[in-house]
Amino acid sequence: MKPERACTPKQETFCLAYIETGNACEAYRRAYDCKSMGAATVRREAARLLDNPTITTTLTALRAPAIEAAQVTLAGHLSDLADLRDKAADAGLYSAAISAEIARGKAAGVHVEKSERALAGSIQTITRIELVSLE
Structure with missing residues (x-):
């Protein structure tokens, strides 16, 4: 060649x-x-x-x-979210800390968000986050 x-x-x-x-x-x-x-x-x-x-x-x-x-690696992304969570918690911003922790769970595949729509006269969206077993 x-x-x-x-x-x-x-x-x-x-x-x-x-x-x-x-x-x-x-x-x-x-x-x-x-x-x-x-x-x-x-x-x-x-x-x-x-x-x-x-x-x-x-x-x-x-x-x-x-x-x-x-490139965004999963490990780096999870680490950045953990840092944000910790900083928010240290500042007393618990809502932001919880949001960062939920985002970590979603990125890691621990939390799965599901939406359902019921059509009975009106449109209603129900969103729930389920904890997924890692085993």
Whole structure:
């Protein structure tokens, strides 16, 4: 299998502009001289670049740190909610502490919220939170 080749400087500029703007045509205009090109040509050339395996690999590599930083883990989420619960309880804000604890239970799958609608002349919504056995 042939190793991927590195991007040219213009391709690298295209990739960086595409990550910044999310617009392939704008990225193409920033990276290449398009003064004599029509809009359709710019679109076609930008699409061609996005189909290029070297460009795809570079875009994936450029996105990886942002994607990793944006990941929310269950453990981190539960820990943050526990911190909020503790701070709220320490401040005497028991309603907020209880809400944070309920949110922790929902995130962990311990509490399941169910809603039912009864149609007997009027619409009535009944919401209950059930404790789910973890065994």
